[in-house]
Amino acid sequence: xxxxxxxxxxxxxxxxxxxxxxxxxxxxxxxxxxxxxxxxxxxxxxxxxxxxxxxxxxxxxxxxxxxxxxxxxxxxxxxxxxxxxxxxxxxxxxxxxxxxxxxxxxxxxxxxxxxxxxxxxxxxxxxxxxxxxxxxxxxxxxxxxxxxxxxxxxxxxxxxxxxxxxxxxxxxxxxxxxxxxxxxxxxxxxxxxxxxxxxxxxxxxxxxxxxxxxxxxxxxxxxxxxxxxxxxxxxxxxxxxxxxxxxxxxxxxxxxxxxxxxxxxxxxxxxxxxxxxxxxxxxxxxxxxxxxxxxxxxxxxxxxxxxxxxxxxxxxxxxxxxxxxxxxxxxxxxxxxxxxxxxxxxxxxxxxxxxxxxxxxxxxxxxxxxxxxxxxxxxxxxxx
Numbered sequence: 001x002x003x004x005x006x007x008x009x010x011x012x013x014x015x016x017x018x019x020x021x022x023x024x025x026x027x028x029x030x031x032x033x034x035x036x037x038x039x040x041x042x043x044x045x046x047x048x049x050x051x052x053x054x055x056x057x058x059x060x061x062x063x064x065x066x067x068x069x070x071x072x073x074x075x076x077x078x079x080x081x082x083x084x085x086x087x088x089x090x091x092x093x094x095x096x097x098x099x100x101x102x103x104x105x106x107x108x109x110x111x112x113x114x115x116x117x118x119x120x121x122x123x124x125x126x127x128x129x130x131x132x133x134x135x136x137x138x139x140x141x142x143x144x145x146x147x148x149x150x151x152x153x154x155x156x157x158x159x160x161x162x163x164x165x166x167x168x169x170x171x172x173x174x175x176x177x178x179x180x181x182x183x184x185x186x187x188x189x190x191x192x193x194x195x196x197x198x199x200x201x202x203x204x205x206x207x208x209x210x211x212x213x214x215x216x217x218x219x220x221x222x223x224x225x226x227x228x229x230x231x232x233x234x235x236x237x238x239x240x241x242x243x244x245x246x247x248x249x250x251x252x253x254x255x256x257x258x259x260x261x262x263x264x265x266x267x268x269x270x271x272x273x274x275x276x277x278x279x280x281x282x283x284x285x286x287x288x289x290x291x292x293x294x295x296x297x298x299x300x301x302x303x304x305x306x307x308x309x310x311x312x313x314x315x316x317x318x319x320x321x322x323x324x325x326x327x328x329x330x331x332x333x334x335x336x337x338x339x340x341x342x343x344x345x346x347x348x349x350x351x352x353x354x355x356x357x358x359x360x361x362x363x364x365x366x367x368x369x370x371x372x373x374x375x376x377x378x379x380x381x382x383x384x
Contacts, residue, residue: 009072009187010258016251017068031248032060057236061244065251066218069208072187072257073200075220077228079235080247084183084203085110086240087217089118091148091179091199093238094230097123099147102140104131106160107152107181108203109351132160132294137167141174152181153190154298157311157347157363159285161294164301168196177227183207184309184337188261189302193222206338207308209253210260216242216250260340263368264308267342270371271364271378275312280320280382282360286310308366309337311347314382318359321346323384325362330369330377337365342374 007018019029037052052058062080070078081087088111092101103115105128115126129140131151140146149171153162164180171178179199180192186207192200202208204216221228235241242250265288272286287298288306298306314321325333331344343365347357366374 012071013068013257014255016064016255017071019064029061029064029248029251031244033244034059055244056239056241059241059244059247061247062242065247065254068251068254069187069202069204069218070220072191073220074191074193075200076223078218078220079232080204080242080250081217081219081235082240082242083215084201084205084217085114086235086238087201087203087219088181089114090219090231090234090238090240091150091201091227092119092124093234094227095124095147098125100125100127100142100145101148101150102127102129102131102137102146102176103150104152104155104162105129106155106158106356108156108183109347109355109357111150111181131162131167134163134166134170138170141170141176143174146171146174146176149176149178150181151178152183154184154287154294154307154309156184156309157285157357157361159287159292159294159307159309159311161287161292161298163297164190164192164195164197168198172196184307185302186257186261188258189265189305189307193220195301198222204250206336207261207264208257208338209250210257210338210340211249211253212336212339212341214246214249214253216246260368261308262305264338264366265305267368267371267374268308268310268364268366269306271366271374272310274375275310275378278379278382280315281312282315283313284310285312285361309364310366311361311363313358313360314362316360318348321360321362322349324378324381327381327384328377330373331364331381339365340368342367342369
């Protein structure tokens with residue numbers, strides 16, 4: 001599929017790695033709905049070449065989008081899975097009961113909840129740490145015992161920034177691997193493997209697809225090793241594969257990834273700057289603002305923008321935040337991020353008891369609309 005290894009990422013995505021159907025010369029790949037494939041007796045696939053056996057193992061529609069994600073992240077191999085949560089859980093399930101894992105304290109709530117419930121009951125030794133604090137991260141390591149360090153940057157929904165190169169050095173010094181949830185940064189802004197990470201995870205439902213119509217997850221590895229083989233086995237044996245049509249839609253969405261992410265970043269910066277001036281906003285949490293505590297690190301490891309998502313804290317507390325949510329008309333009150341439309345969410349209500357999120361916080365997932373429309377709607381909602 002690849003015609004030129006020197007092409008820019010934008011070109012690779014827009015052309016789906018230069019795909020041209022060898023039989024019909026179509027520029028859009030077909031959807032492979034087959035679940036089973038004819039084999040050479042005693043083997044898999046046609047004689048003398050690669051092949052497929054069963055779609056719980058692999059499918060041509062998976063491999064097309066996997067190849068693109070692998071190239072964009074600069075990894076050795078990639079897998080797509082049925083959802084972001086299936087992509088998150090597979091690396092942990094590829095560990096053994098008793099293994100020690102160090103996990104960022106404030107991150108996507110669904111991951112944190114799964115680790116506190118299923119993962120601990122299954123036998124993983126899960127330790128939460130403020131991963132932005134490198135001394136705290138270093139102190140949490142147990143050389144020879146810690147197997148995995150899991151971080152998210154920017155981290156949902158407070159948007160803390162982890163120094164990936166330093167975190168990788170700390171993990172590797174203890175004999176552990178570093179895995180990075182890079183859903184919000186996307187490969188457009190950050191390529192964690194270039195900073196020393198061993199694994200990258202995406203909830204591909206979000207920016208990679210970008211149209212709020214596909215559940216998908218993706219993993220990219222720096223190397224094909226025994227752990228990666230176990231992750232592949234988890235996907236196969238737990239059946240957490242995508243449908244072929246969803247894989248096709250994901251590939252379709254990724255053709256516009258770069259222009260969508262850049263427009264969302266541009267809009268988010270405009271919204272952040274406007275909200276920083278609003279008297280009824282006490283804090284704007286966005287790494288693109290110079291006053292953000294992680295700004296310098298973000299500026300170093302994010303190229304071309306600071307993501308399309310931010311949070312604001314409303315000066316009047318929870319009641320004022322909920323009142324502003326009710327008055328919004330352009331922003332939709334909904335969960336998710338990375339789509340073309342802008343979404344607002346009162347995260348503490350969504351996450352429920354035990355959340356570390358302040359109750360005055362509104363998460364703003366910025367879309368690709370006109371920025372002034374978004375700012376005007378937030379302004380009138382806050383002003384009441």
